[in-house]
Amino acid sequence: MKRIIIADDSTTARMFIKRCLQIIGLGDAEIxxxxxxxxxxxxxxxxxxxxxxxxxxxxxxxxxTLVKWVKASPKLGDLPVVVITSAGNPAKEAQxxxxxxxxxxxxxxxxxxxxxxxxxxxxx
Amino acid sequence: MIEHNPLxxxxxxxxxxxxxxxxxxxxxxxxxxxxxxxxxxxxxxxxLINDPVQGEIRLAMSKxxxxxxxxxxxxxxxxxxxxxxxDDIINELLNTIAGLFMTNLLKDNQEYRIGLPELGMDELPExxxxxxxxxxxxxxxxxxxxxxxxxxxxxxxEK
Numbered sequence: 552m553k554r555i556i557i558a559d560d561s562t563t564a565r566m567f568i569k570r571c572l573q574i575i576g577l578g579d580a581e582i583x584x585x586x587x588x589x590x591x592x593x594x595x596x597x598x599x600x601x602x603x604x605x606x607x608x609x610x611x612x613x614x615x616t617l618v619k620w621v622k623a624s625p626k627l628g629d630l631p632v633v634v635i636t637s638a639g640n641p642a643k644e645a646q647x648x649x650x651x652x653x654x655x656x657x658x659x660x661x662x663x664x665x666x667x668x669x670x671x672x673x674x675x
Numbered sequence: 676m677i678e679h680n681p682l683x684x685x686x687x688x689x690x691x692x693x694x695x696x697x698x699x700x701x702x703x704x705x706x707x708x709x710x711x712x713x714x715x716x717x718x719x720x721x722x723l724i725n726d727p728v729q730g731e732i733r734l735a736m737s738k739x740x741x742x743x744x745x746x747x748x749x750x751x752x753x754x755x756x757x758x759x760x761x762d763d764i765i766n767e768l769l770n771t772i773a774g775l776f777m778t779n780l781l782k783d784n785q786e787y788r789i790g791l792p793e794l795g796m797d798e799l800p801e802x803x804x805x806x807x808x809x810x811x812x813x814x815x816x817x818x819x820x821x822x823x824x825x826x827x828x829x830x831x832x833e834k
Contacts, residue, residue: 562763637771657778
């Protein structure tokens, strides 16, 4: 069973993401919800995860800082990170990809977009 | 100088896409341009636009619409919906509308920064000359209003 961390300060956004994951065939994954980057980082360190889906604008620790921490960590560096944000634009996307994010998706995210973004992950 | 697309249309497109994809509802211009949401029915939230222009976006709707949206989105009966869920829905709707609005508005991949939504506690701030209002309604005629304020942001409407 895959272990997926979803970091977003909005319960609505987390619910939409979970619904997308169910629709694209990841309904049996273990989902860990985090309200900000710090909580997500702690969850990733506590137990190995297969995927991290994160918002960008969050209190306490934002998504960009979370990507930096994950990619700088020898233990977590290989964890695929997908950023799902309402504050995305091509310049920000390029910056996040440069930092090591796997993909950057814009809200509202739909199941087909999620499926395409996670195609490699779903094939494993 | 900021290169941008038409401001009014950028918001209509952002609001329509957000409501369609998150709430499965169509929005259109309200048939009565003078319509105001009664104070006792009003709920609103706002967020700041920090860069490249400075301003604020407010999203206001009726409590009836917000309750209906929350039931639909969380697939719950009205008596099972919590205030926290209602608050979260309106904030996330504004967050998504604001992001799409700025993406639609700015040309040439310009970066922008927006803040986090904060629920409004009192009456809506007065509409002044530095405010643009979108009076919309859903297909079942529930009111939804969007306000953009801030001189540098609103000035883009005239260029």
